[in-house]
Amino acid sequence: MGYVLDGEGLDGLVRELARDYLVFAPVRKVGAGRFTDVDQVIYDFVDDASQIELDVKSDYSFKELLTPLSQTLFYYTEDQVREAGGIGAAGDPAREGDARDVLVLMRACDLHGVKRLDAMYLHNGPEDSFYRRIRDRVHFVLLGCPQTFEHCFCVDMGSNVAPDNWEFSLERSDEGYACAVANESLRPLFERYATASRDVVPAHVTQNEVHVRVPKTVPLELRTSPVWDEYNHRCIGCGRCTLVCPTCTCFTMQDVAYTENGRVGERRRVQASCMIDGYSTVAGGASYRKQHGERMRFKVLHKVYDFRQRFGYDMCVGCGRCDDVCPEYISFAACVNKLSDAVDEWDAQHEGSVARDA
Amino acid sequence: MIQDIDVKAMKKNAFRVSKERGMTASRVRVPGGLVSAKSMARIVEIAEEYGRGEIFLTNRQGVEIPGIHMEDMPKVNEKLKTIIEDTKINQEDTSQGYLASGTRNVVACPGKRLCPFGCYDTTAFAQRMDHEIFPNNRHVKVAFTGCSNDCAHVALNDFGIIGMTEPQYDPNRCIGCGQCVDWCQRRSVSALRLEKGKVVRDEDRCIGCGVCVVYCPTRAWTRSPEHYFRVKIMGRTGKQNPRLAQDWLRWVDEDSIVKIVKNTYAFIEEYIDPNAPEGKEHIGYIVDRVGFDEFCEWALKDVELPEKCQRATRVYWDTKRYDRDNNLR
Incomplete structure (x- = not known):
């Protein structure tokens, strides 16, 4: 069952939702891009439909809510510890102490991304309580995808159709906006703002321009494949690919003692990236993956191979944000395909012998 | 054939006197260095029809068509009409060629339209400036560059305008990766440092180049909505006392700059050496003669500098005076 809304209806709907929920959505930040007078679409809290960017892929993902940057x-003080509260960006006074649930607007690929974050933070050994604290308050609104965006490869990753964990869906339609409503309790709200009701099936992408071939197995011998070598000079190790990724979960800790009184301070966790210097540095200054090609190998294998060994499905959801953002025009999709070619080549050369998995 | 040509009028009409008697070159003005392919085709046409099939690219982003017979100048001017209109030169009468040559072509690097580091639309500002100050016979050089890298060599101009952005920092988006600190040190002026996992910017040292914004992987650094500028003044090449322009204003706005440059024309009219060769004297020499305070008085007339703007009350240019000493020791 679904509803059709006009612009005014959507305005009213979002305004009313924003009273009961914190609404977290892709927002066009004017001029916030790297380059002069270039916008950036980043997730933020909204209280108005006009603030929501429905028509482009967000440059950064929703994950900044669940795993803040x-x-x-x-x-801590000399003899006390107080847990920091609040949702969203730490220290944001507007959200601190706001106990409302959160509605997050996201596309199918990102909804699959949530499943990966949950796997890492909740189903991978002991639960992460800070993640759990936020996660329990989050509900999802599916943004329909009438067509693919540049660099998307969700179809090949099997994340083009959303899982069923959304409350309602939202997308543009000929009549204005179309919403499928899965959560029955929201029906009265939609009845108030809809211009009509009709069957709505959220649009999903069936065909991408980009195709990836994910290798079924990767022989350990390809650890030293020449596939990785080109990234030694191409990659600059900036980590943008991992910071925009909806499934990258790595973080590091910062223990900060305040200047005025060194016995008082705070512990922060910040996102970390396997592509950035320092990630694999150990005591004494040694580093396991100095070469950018080695870091690329680590990242790519984690996304389309290693994670699958543990959880049974690939980590990458094919949103293509890494390919959108790379300043050196390195394509993750192309790298996966090169890897698959290398695997095929290896298989052909070693027909009959048994490969050791990487 | 009698050749009786008013050379001074010809020069003002943007034709050069060449060493080959009877031959000239047409100087096509290209404000901001941006010319349409259509006008470029017209330049080619002139070069093939009236020149010797060659086009010279000038240091100031203009175009010169050499090898033109002086008697063909009116015909060349006719052909220039569409170019003058297309490049939006501020002339009502576009049929007589360029009406002045004193105020030099306004130069601009590609700026934000192309360059990842460009802090503003250099082309648009150059075109606006050209519209405000041309045609004029006074010898004034203005150049625009997108950032402190100064690819446009604005430091060799009377007015060199450099784009600036004021980096905006959101500590909540900062992961302390230190790339901005590293790149600021390697590509700029080491104005950033990491302190307790977050970044501290030395506001005095920061030149507003935006390198931190370009390299920040999380958008913790963004650009200020306002476009700011640094103005360097009185740079020049030449025989007597070539020197680089020096900083006069920073964090200044576009409108103030336009007013200041226009005001400077009145200053020149008042104080230019009446015996200056061909009526041309670099403004810097006039400023040297009448004093910096007097220049400021004229240049800043009716200008309300924004509160944020910093102004040097004294500017020093320290370079060799070849007119006094040409000794290498």
């Missing part, structure tokens, strides 16, 4: 976990 920088999050203060607790503050």
Whole structure:
């Protein structure tokens, strides 16, 4: 069952939802891009439909809500510890202490991304309580995808159709906006703002321009494949690919002692990236993956191979944001395909012998 | 054939006197260095029809068509009409060629239209400036560059305008990766440092180049909505006392710059050496003669500098005076 809304209806709907929920959605930040007078679409809290960017892929993903870029976990004084509260960006006074649930607007690929974050933070050994604290308050609104965006390869990753964990869907239609409503309790709200009701099936992408071939197995011998070598000079190790990725989960800790009183301070966790210097640095200054090609190998294999060994499905959801953002025009999709070619080549050369999995 | 040509009028009409008697070159003005392919085709046409099939690209982004017979100048001017209109030169009468040559072509690097580091639309500002100050016979050089890298060599101009952005920092988006600190040190002026996992910017040292914004992987650094500028003044090449322009204003706005440059024309009218060769004297020499304070008085007339703008009350140019000493020791 679904509803059709005009612009005014959507305005009213979002305004009313924003009273009961914190609404977290892709927002066009004017001039916030790297380059002069270039916009950037980043997730933020909205209270108005006009703030929501429905028509492009967001440059950064929703994950900044569940795993903030920088999050203060607790503050300590000489004899006390206080856990930091609030949702969203740490220290954001507007959200601190706001106990409302959160509605997050996201596309099918990102909804599959949530499943990966859950796997890493909730089903991978002991639960992460800070993640759990936020996750329990989050509900999803599916943004329909009438067509693919540049660099998307969700179809080949099997993440083009959304899982069933959304409350309602939203997309543009000929009549204005179309919503499928899965959560029955929201029906009265839609009845108030809809111009009509009709069957709505959220649009999903059936064909991408980009295709990836994910290798079924990767022989351990390809650890030293020449596939990785080109990235030694091409990659600059900036980590943008991992920071825009909806499924990258790595973080590191910062223990901060305040200047005025060194016995008072806070512990923060900040997102980390396997592509950035320092990630694999150990005590004494040694580093396991100095070469950018080695880091690329680590990242790519994690996304389309290693994660699958543990959880049974690939980590990458094919949103293509990594390919959108790379300043050196390195394509993750192309790398996966090169890897598959190398695997095929290896298989052909070693027919009959048994490969050791990487 | 009698050749009786008013050379001074010809020069003002943007034709050069060449060493080959009877031959000239047509100087096509290209404000901001951006010319349409259509006008470029017209330049080619002139070069093939009236020149010797060659086009010279000038240092100031203009175009010169050499090998033109002086008697063909009126015909060349006729052909220039569409180019003058297309490049939006501020002339009502576009049929007589260029009406002045004193104020030099306004130069601009590609700026934000192309360059990842460009802090503003250099082309648009150059075109606006050209519209404000041309045609004029006074010898004034203005150049625009998108960032402190100064690819446009604005430091060799009377007015060199450099784009700036004021980096905006959102600590909540900062992961302390230190790339901005590293790149600021390697590509710029080391104005950033990491302190307790977050970045501190030395506001005095920061030149507003935007390198931190370009390299930040999380959008913790973004650009200010306002476009700011640094103005360097009185740079020049030449025989007597070539020197690089020096900083006069920073964090200044576009409108103030336009006013200041226009005001400077009145200053020149008042104080130019009446015996200056061909009525041309670099403004810097006039400023040297009448004093910096007097220049400021004229240049800043009716200009309300924004509160954020910093102004050097004294500017020093320290370079060799070849007219006094040409000794290498």
